[in-house]
Amino acid sequence: MEYIITLMPSMLKGWTVTLQLFFIVLIFALPLGVVMGIARLSHFKPLAWFMELYVWLFRGTPLLLQLLFWYFGLMVIGLRVERETAVYLAFVLNYAAYLAEIFRSGIQSIEKGQYEAADVLGLSQRQTMTKIILPQVFKRVIPPVGNEVINLVKDTALVYVIAISELSRAARIHAVRDDTLIPFAIAALFYLLMTAVVQQFFKWLESRLDYYR
Amino acid sequence: MEYIITLMPSMLKGWTVTLQLFFIVLIFALPLGVVMGIARLSHFKPLAWFMELYVWLFRGTPLLLQLLFWYFGLMVIGLRVERETAVYLAFVLNYAAYLAEIFRSGIQSIEKGQYEAADVLGLSQRQTMTKIILPQVFKRVIPPVGNEVINLVKDTALVYVIAISELSRAARIHAVRDDTLIPFAIAALFYLLMTAVVQQFFKWLESRLDYYR
Amino acid sequence: MYILQAQDIYKKFNSTEVLKGISLQVEKGEVIAIIGPSGSGKSTFLRCLNRLETIDRGRIEIQGGIMVENDAGGRAVYSSEKDIARMRQKMGMVFQSFNLFPHMSVLENLMLAPLLVNKADPDQARETALALLNKVGLENNANSYPFELSGGMQQRVAIARALALNPDIMCFDEPTSALDPELTGEVLQVMKDLAMEHMTMVVVTHEIGFAREVAQRVIFMDEGLIVEEGKAEEVLLNPCQERTRNFLSKVLMAR
Amino acid sequence: MYILQAQDIYKKFNSTEVLKGISLQVEKGEVIAIIGPSGSGKSTFLRCLNRLETIDRGRIEIQGGIMVENDAGGRAVYSSEKDIARMRQKMGMVFQSFNLFPHMSVLENLMLAPLLVNKADPDQARETALALLNKVGLENNANSYPFELSGGMQQRVAIARALALNPDIMCFDEPTSALDPELTGEVLQVMKDLAMEHMTMVVVTHEIGFAREVAQRVIFMDEGLIVEEGKAEEVLLNPCQERTRNFLSKVLMAR
Amino acid sequence: VGCGSKAPKDGDNQPAPKADTSWQDIKDKGEFVVGLDDAFPPMGFRDKNNEIIGFDIELAKEAAKRMGVDVKFQAISWDAKTDELDSGNIDVIWNGLTITEERKNEMLFTDPYIKDYQIIIVPANSPIKTKADLAGKKIGIQAASSAIEAVEADKETFDVIKDNLLQFDTNDMALRDLRGGGLQAVIVDEVVGLYYVQNHPNEFKVLNENFGMEYFGVGLRKGDKAFQAELNKTLAAMKNDGTASRISEKWLGKDIINK
Numbered sequence A, B: 001m002e003y004i005i006t007l008m009p010s011m012l013k014g015w016t017v018t019l020q021l022f023f024i025v026l027i028f029a030l031p032l033g034v035v036m037g038i039a040r041l042s043h044f045k046p047l048a049w050f051m052e053l054y055v056w057l058f059r060g061t062p063l064l065l066q067l068l069f070w071y072f073g074l075m076v077i078g079l080r081v082e083r084e085t086a087v088y089l090a091f092v093l094n095y096a097a098y099l100a101e102i103f104r105s106g107i108q109s110i111e112k113g114q115y116e117a118a119d120v121l122g123l124s125q126r127q128t129m130t131k132i133i134l135p136q137v138f139k140r141v142i143p144p145v146g147n148e149v150i151n152l153v154k155d156t157a158l159v160y161v162i163a164i165s166e167l168s169r170a171a172r173i174h175a176v177r178d179d180t181l182i183p184f185a186i187a188a189l190f191y192l193l194m195t196a197v198v199q200q201f202f203k204w205l206e207s208r209l210d211y212y213r
Numbered sequence C, D: 001m002y003i004l005q006a007q008d009i010y011k012k013f014n015s016t017e018v019l020k021g022i023s024l025q026v027e028k029g030e031v032i033a034i035i036g037p038s039g040s041g042k043s044t045f046l047r048c049l050n051r052l053e054t055i056d057r058g059r060i061e062i063q064g065g066i067m068v069e070n071d072a073g074g075r076a077v078y079s080s081e082k083d084i085a086r087m088r089q090k091m092g093m094v095f096q097s098f099n100l101f102p103h104m105s106v107l108e109n110l111m112l113a114p115l116l117v118n119k120a121d122p123d124q125a126r127e128t129a130l131a132l133l134n135k136v137g138l139e140n141n142a143n144s145y146p147f148e149l150s151g152g153m154q155q156r157v158a159i160a161r162a163l164a165l166n167p168d169i170m171c172f173d174e175p176t177s178a179l180d181p182e183l184t185g186e187v188l189q190v191m192k193d194l195a196m197e198h199m200t201m202v203v204v205t206h207e208i209g210f211a212r213e214v215a216q217r218v219i220f221m222d223e224g225l226i227v228e229e230g231k232a233e234e235v236l237l238n239p240c241q242e243r244t245r246n247f248l249s250k251v252l253m254a255r
Numbered sequence E: 001v002g003c004g005s006k007a008p009k010d011g012d013n014q015p016a017p018k019a020d021t022s023w024q025d026i027k028d029k030g031e032f033v034v035g036l037d038d039a040f041p042p043m044g045f046r047d048k049n050n051e052i053i054g055f056d057i058e059l060a061k062e063a064a065k066r067m068g069v070d071v072k073f074q075a076i077s078w079d080a081k082t083d084e085l086d087s088g089n090i091d092v093i094w095n096g097l098t099i100t101e102e103r104k105n106e107m108l109f110t111d112p113y114i115k116d117y118q119i120i121i122v123p124a125n126s127p128i129k130t131k132a133d134l135a136g137k138k139i140g141i142q143a144a145s146s147a148i149e150a151v152e153a154d155k156e157t158f159d160v161i162k163d164n165l166l167q168f169d170t171n172d173m174a175l176r177d178l179r180g181g182g183l184q185a186v187i188v189d190e191v192v193g194l195y196y197v198q199n200h201p202n203e204f205k206v207l208n209e210n211f212g213m214e215y216f217g218v219g220l221r222k223g224d225k226a227f228q229a230e231l232n233k234t235l236a237a238m239k240n241d242g243t244a245s246r247i248s249e250k251w252l253g254k255d256i257i258n259k
């Protein structure tokens, strides 16, 4: 027990790093994902194709590799970016690809009838998108976006590999030094706590939008 | 170009490690996932609860942390296992949790009408499960299982952190030593190749089962 | 002798009482139509006869065997699973949504229960199945899969599947309400043919025309009660109850 | 003067010709029912009138304005988007599947197009909307969301929504075929009321009773062609064509 | 407890310490497994073909040859080295392993064979001149390495830099990071640091101050005394006949074998 208390300061420090990464990535990746999702359905084909290529590349390779790429890769070709910048770059670009895919399929899941009804009422394409389609999309994508956000919670552990002392590295350092599993257990609790909070938040969001179906 | 050729042996070696991990994990995790998915719906409540707890634990914490846990953890408490065993343990238990969740929701997605039709025809519960429900579940879970398998391809990169020289570690070592991005690009190609093959395979599987809807 | 008797059936879902004391006697060879507004409990009643739902109170007797009756405390107690299974075997059921097994061909759908439940001889089962398909006019679709058939054809397969167990009573729950008017005709024709062969039938339906033509008796349910019951012509053309008249005028308005 | 004229409409989907030269003239205040078997092209034709589908060949004139006509090479050429938009404004459309906007209340559904498209005054738009809701008997549901309403109510909202733009012609594509018979009645009543007020209406329907009672003219389509056309009583009670008779006997069998 | 077994009673005559069969076991196996950090050039690292090579590798191979057994190399995560050893996955740690007091509680060491320092490497144009200048700078260091122990031992310095220590799994990443500008200094074993500095001439300089001298030895499981003796004997022979010096010259450019 006492041991746990001595652990806390460094675990909490690691946790702060994790949390900060989590929120900053979310703030950038969410809007980027929406824009990219719409762009993938653009009638301007080169844009749509580019987005498809982008999504394919970023979803087809490990985030770990992307992280190494942005950090060591840029360094290797002489581009100097801050460690944090590389991390955010890697995470935001990766998560935007996943979110874009979710928003794209969300948009495509809206029934043709909604477009047709808007059409016969004389709404413009832009009005149809902003007033009819997107509001419904936002509701529908809540569960898959929630899943991605939970994945993000867990993927923050990856920055470990470029020597950022987040939660899981803090746990590892202590476990190795003190020959005990307790730090892992504590880290696991932190992660479970975070995923539980995210889950509750998205449940709440879903219930908030439950006034229509 | 010549550089690429000199790289190849070591990249291929790393790739073999990745592939081996991939297949062994699949072979164990798939059947385990089915069994656990059914167990989660068991009428024997303690079993169902245990499975729920299990799924929650393993899906709520980073696979990276789990990997560290099994690798260091088992060693720390003096259990003698091969390092590969620890890796397989971590991956199989983690993926089984995800697959269990997929099979559970696959089973629950079968319409009540199918159970009722089987019921009025006098089929036993076991017959209903094996003849009516599971065959339909297997078809339905192909897309989400495909997604998990693609995730597995990418997650193999995680064993990197315990110094197993798989594809992405091989790439990193070369990139850092030789000051070039090429190893990352080659690794990315390998991963894209693998995910593409997996995707094609699952498409083919889906089309094979397209004789009914 | 009644082939089916239900007495004073009560059934609650959570706290809402859906059946408030329904009784029905069916004679062998009789065709009974149950009509009534949505939510009146028609489906629930039919499902209770089949033990797809369990009742809270009441008594159900099938071909002289007691499926469920009240104990001294007035709570429904069911017979042994084995007895019930035997009784249910003799009751075919056709649902509004067909509920064919999509992963099996039409023939496999028809042969499944005879093979698994009755341990029938495969050749024999196949022969019976083909004969039934012939009867419902689908002799050319034995190897089709359900999704390849129109709704009307699927429903005819569902009827054939129920008949494959050689039931004494057939229950239908709005068998045509998921169908286009054109397809409705095919299914009703098959049901008419069955009636001609003196199959005992209990049919929940909105097809007033069919009820008038085929049913001997019509039951009008509302809010969990039988409001009116009698010969088809009487109930449908000349109902005594205000509520029945009201309902019929609404349903017939479109025609 | 015809309010709507369609001449020799041809339409292919990929390589299958769905409309093979359909012509239709509609006079102001006329109610026209289009009947015919599934897949005969009824919906496609209606959607072409509205430019929900584009035609390959033919001519469509709405209130004297030309929406589309053939060029010298015999290929359909549409007018400018602006002209078409103006013409479509005067055509209301009601779909089989209602297509209400689920995230908006009933009132918002009705006010959306007047506000966005006609730049109507909000108070004015609200008043009109409430009046229309009153007309379709839903004055108490202005603040409900579509999912809270029965299918019949939703379809009545859809009709009111189309009326909110004050159209000169209303097109209906099987407005009741997704509804229970009871709910069908409500919707048909609203449509009857519209007809009484001399709204010009083109209605694709399977409700023969309604067609007989309300439509002045009935058109029977099959395989992309108009097979028979004439006064409602004639086509429905005494059709000349074998195909029409055949279809009607199937549809009426259930009644 | 099975029926036939006799549980030894407490306080009874202590069971004689189990005979140390460690060397016999290795001979029976016909090989010993070397655990190493495979990103620690020139001691142990991977060549273009992903083969593990280096000074320590060659030394271990030569020793194995003389001892009449095979040798296998297993890359491990450096912070798991003790556990890898204890669990039996590896038989020795032989890869620039520093002999420290702390580690002596966890493992056995052979006699030292190389002298080493924990040096501080900074970019050539860096204003950092002394340990004191490290305050507030980002410093790379290998996780669970003797470098950390050495820094921690220097209380004064440790207190000002402990919040800026970035722990890497391997030194090559830290050095690459330094070169890319992500770090301002790296604390690393001299043999490795100098190798890197020489491979990137004019880019780095080594501070005059360091974190002290240390020795490398081969680490063994606690209790493997017989194996330790055998290894010591072989290593001594290799030192004496100049083989070790030859290998040193090949990989390190000079003979720094600790005789």
Ligand SMILES: Nc1ncnc2c1ncn2[C@@H]1O[C@H](COP(=O)(O)OP(=O)(O)OP(=O)(O)O)[C@@H](O)[C@H]1O
Residues within 6 Å of the ligand: C013, C014, C018, C036, C037, C038, C039, C040, C041, C042, C043, C044, C045
């Ligand atoms: N499983 C259930 N749980 C809770 N309530 C139910 C359930 N099944 C039916 N009900 C309720 O019981 C009432 C009667 O339903 P039932 O389906 O028997 O009506 P019905 O007469 O068949 O109507 P319909 O013509 O729409 O099929 C309804 O209010 C319904 O909401």
Ligand SMILES: Nc1ncnc2c1ncn2[C@@H]1O[C@H](COP(=O)(O)OP(=O)(O)OP(=O)(O)O)[C@@H](O)[C@H]1O
Residues within 6 Å of the ligand: D013, D014, D018, D036, D037, D038, D039, D040, D041, D042, D043, D044, D045
């Ligand atoms: N978007 C489309 N792409 C390809 N084929 C289509 C499309 N829409 C309709 N069809 C085909 O055109 C034919 C006519 O269809 P349509 O929907 O107009 O028939 P309908 O008379 O309205 O039938 P129903 O009574 O079933 O609504 C059908 O064979 C249909 O499969």
Ligand SMILES: N[C@@H](CCC(=O)O)C(=O)O
Residues within 6 Å of the ligand: E036, E037, E040, E078, E095, E096, E097, E098, E142, E144, E145, E146, E147, E189
């Ligand atoms: N000399 C350092 C590093 C050795 C290595 O990484 O191989 C130690 O013993 O911890």
Ligand SMILES: [Mg+2]
Residues within 6 Å of the ligand: C042, C043, C044, C173, C174
């Ligand atoms: Mg019902």
Ligand SMILES: [Mg+2]
Residues within 6 Å of the ligand: D042, D043, D044, D173, D174
């Ligand atoms: Mg249609």
